[in-house]
Amino acid sequence: MLIGRRSARNSHTMDKSITLPPDEIFRNLENAKRFAIDIGGSLTKLAYYSTVQHKVAKVRSFDHATKEAASDKLYEISVQEEVTARLHFIKFENAYIETCLDFIKDHLVNTDTKVIKATGGGAHKFKELIERKLGLKVDKEDEMTCLIKGCNFVLRNIPHEAFVYAKHADSEFRFQTTQPDIFPYLLVNIGSGVSIVKVESEDKFERIGGSSIGGGTFWGLGALLTKTKRFDELLQLASKGQHTSVDMLVKDIYGGSYGSLGLTGDLIASSFGKSATADKEFSKEDMAKSLLHMISNDIGQLACLYAKLHNLSRVYFGGFFIRGHPVTMHTITYSINFFTKGEVQALFLRHEGYLGAIGAFLKGAEEDNPNQYSWGENYAGSSGLMSVSPDMNPMQRARSGTFDMLEMDRLERQLVNLPLLQDPSSYIPDTMDLTEDALAREYWLYCFEEALDGVVKRAVASQPDMPEAAQRAEKFRQKYRHKLQTLRQQPFAYGSLTVRSLLDTREHCLNEFNFPDPYSKIKQKENDMALKYYQKAVKSLEELSWEQRQFALVRVELMAFISCEHPERPWLVDSYDQWFERLKGPPHKCALFFVDNSGVDIILGVMPFVRELLSRGTEVVLASNSGPALNDVTNGELQILTERIAAMDPVIQAGLREDRLMLVQSGSSSPCLDLSRLDKVLAMVVRERQTDLVIIEGMGRAIHTNYYAMLSCESLKMAVIKNSWLADRLGGKLFSVVFKYEVPAGKPSQHSAALSPL
């Protein structure tokens, strides 16, 4: 853009001598391929694809033949190198573009790359520079196409990408859950002008409207009126002003409201109406505020009209006018509420600034089929929302040298909704939103900080043969502590802050410093131990009467979590009686069982339960994590354990043989569970087997997440609350038991006694 060209020239004259910490910023550049760049009015967004070598812990069964020779361990653990794909996006001021290109040039090893995709108004200006510096051919891509492609990508792949802004609410940002179908939607891009685009599918979009009254108008008129040349400063002025001294309100004309037309007295009748005839001087702040209202209201009204005309309810706002500016997000939100009487919500995007770069990248990467995969935001490598908040340091921004990053990992498996969710679009995995609940946030951030030392120790201990482990662990500690501090300041950095996101961030950081599975050895030891008691445990259960056994199975399952005295019934949540009555009825067709911990839990708690289900004639699908998280049993470990148990237990063996017991990975590497992002294969199996019972166990999966999840079939949520604060929150005390058996409303089970405890 012309604007861009000028301001870029301005910023060029500024301090260029930043000391980049470039290896921190341009990560994995050695393996980078497929570059894309989006050069806007003031910011450059660079995208590249690279492969990352990761250490992963693999488990392998000992060869049976040599078993005697080996130790008494059940399986061996080996750390292997695995290569995964990652997308890197970096955003920086245009002023640093040359420095950055030099750095890239020096570190780029891969020579297959011949082309860099470019978009944005500034692309043609820097074309020559880029081609000269990088020796890559600049290939221009259509700006709007890139924007839409990028928007589709983040909406589909990043949970909590979209949010509603509410200035005066407890939490300014209210994140939206990912919708199963993101189309159709309206994208209102407020750059210099406004483009209003209707997006109907991945490849179909149309610019249905626009306006010349946009960010450039605020900037341009604002500069003329206030002699303030900087956009951020203008916003600062506006946030301090009173528009009522410049605007003519309805009450200025009619002395009050205009009731018969439904116009309140405070409504702006005429923007700048007072400056038409008053001879006084107006303050810069007041004029900037009036201008901001005028432009935001106008755009809001246009957006509403186009949304109505095209029958669209999802309206996303982006562009530099919006980007990370609470002031404009607030006025736009206000305007949309006003004009639609709350029917339409203004939605914003966490990664809005990256859309063009992501889109340009995707255009260039089409042969890699990036849209075939699921991608996940890597919390360790991403800066989070408002890392460069203009409101925090408006004066320094242009020379802040702050680099904002987004990294996305290609997930091994495509993730989809669990087909058994009652209403996928309203499903929220997390029980507590720490963004909105300040007390809970305080508590959990404190917990995670307190626990950090222990995690570091365990990480070091998990790699006794590696002398530099301590050093890496220390780096991990710093990174994670920094994340926790950021989250304390900006709880909204990665979407809604939840116990799950805190746990996931920790896992991402551990992986980042090559601690792929700090619990592997502990898990191994516990599994070995528990396996020794399996047959004895099954035998004692067999000796019980049917009634006694049903209760014992639940007790044992729950007991596996704790070492103390088992709490007496009634439990905190107790629908055992309904469950018991249900068991007297016909067997379930198929049960999906999300398992939790290694060791006693899986072997002595889950397996006997599974065994009983199989005996009843119910098929069982055991869903376990694809990758490690804490001491949760992984799919790899569970394969081996089940084989070993099958060797001891004909019921399990028959189940496996007859394909009535299936082990499937969940697609997750989290101690929690997001039922809207599960392995596609799992979803397929669930559907094929006509699953009619879902069992979720453990704190992470049944309490921190999914406690309120509504399923379209019967479900059983079992956990012991091992945190006194949380127990207190739920109205119980430490080691309270949750046994929640639910039957969806309007779908009575075959057995009349089975009641919904809800």
Place this chain on the structure above:
Amino acid sequence: MSLSSTSSHTMDKSITLPPDEIFRNLENAKRFAIDIGGSLTKLAYYSTVQHKVAKVRSFDHATKVNRDDKLYEISVQEEVTARLHFIKFENAYIETCLDFIKDHLVNTDTKVIKATGGGAHKFKELIERKLGLKVDKEDEMTCLIKGCNFVLRNIPHEAFVYAKHADSEFRFQTTQPDIFPYLLVNIGSGVSIVKVESEDKFERIGGSSIGGGTFWGLGALLTKTKRFDELLQLASKGQHTSVDMLVKDIYGGSYGSLGLTGDLIASSFGKSATADKEFSKEDMAKSLLHMISNDIGQLACLYAKLHNLSRVYFGGFFIRGHPVTMHTITYSINFFTKGEVQALFLRHEGYLGAIGAFLKGAEEDNPNQYSWGENYAGSSGLMSVSPDMNPMQRARSGTFDMLEMDRLERQLVNLPLLQDPSSYIPDTMDLTEDALAREYWLYCFEEALDGVVKRAVASQPDMPEAAQRAEKFRQKYRHKLQTLRQQPL
């Protein structure tokens, strides 16, 4: 509104009114209504006019033989007809006018004056004191709509399309048999967008704070020019391209894949964001005018589409008689609807509020039951006070604009046999559009004037002052012909 009227008050009030020319038939006036806007006052009243009418009467059969051989006799009788008077003048003259009315008002049945407009409450006390009438406030929007319905129904060629570069700037629309539904976009300080579905049913479906007050207010801040008309003058001389960022300024040309031409304004005032140069007052005013007109145009189109309306009338002080704004609004509507909707303007747009307020007060006389006709002799015609002709003097011009409407004896409707009443145009030739024909016919009528005067005098051999009255007629008609030569509309 109140602010602007305050400032005009400080101006020259010592006009010498030719008031008997303006407040005609005041002796018989009843039912007053007043609409006080930001700068103009519109007064309405109803009066009865004594007219001489020529009547013919068949001779009585019984006495026929005694008389001469004429078939019927002609007699001149006095007849009383109803007439509506509307007068528009600057707020500055309101006190003088009220005094004049007070002095000449004979009819004492009148107890109430209907008032509307933003300025009504400000002048309430003055009016009550001067006229001794109780000021009865009427809802502004209701009056506006009532007035609009009235002129659309009663005045042929009330609505017109504005085309700056056409042979004729004004293309008048024939009266539609059914005027509803329509959209009225009233651009005053702000913008009100009103959907009118029937005589009594309307709804403000939208609006915007970016209106005439914004042009005026922002314009005053940017150019230090305080007068609205001068701002329009500046705008008409400016180049918006030096201030606005066009599509081609960003993309080097058109943005083909999105269907955006290079000359399209991408960002109003976009160039002033970063350029350090000074911009001319004219250019900024022009850019502002485009910004506001385009915005209103787009909003009007969207509301028209959303409510499936094809007739969109524009009014309010931003539009009123300003070719500059009529042009930019027309352009904007054409652009956004790709020609599907035409921007329509009204000849008597400025009177709508006063007409409506008057009608509210006259409901017992059932004015809507009659047909009314514009009296060309007593009406000033469009743009009698064109701001572009004398922008500097306007506020103290003391020009009075008038509209008079006669109540017709009979209610007029369409001939039921018209194939398509809405496209029926009675006149074969439109002299507004055909300049050659206009020249010819104006010349013809001027040439014929002497003959007409002679015939008029000869028709009243018994009246000695007939020659004097005929001379007055000659002057008036010649003046009208001259006016029409200048302003064929």
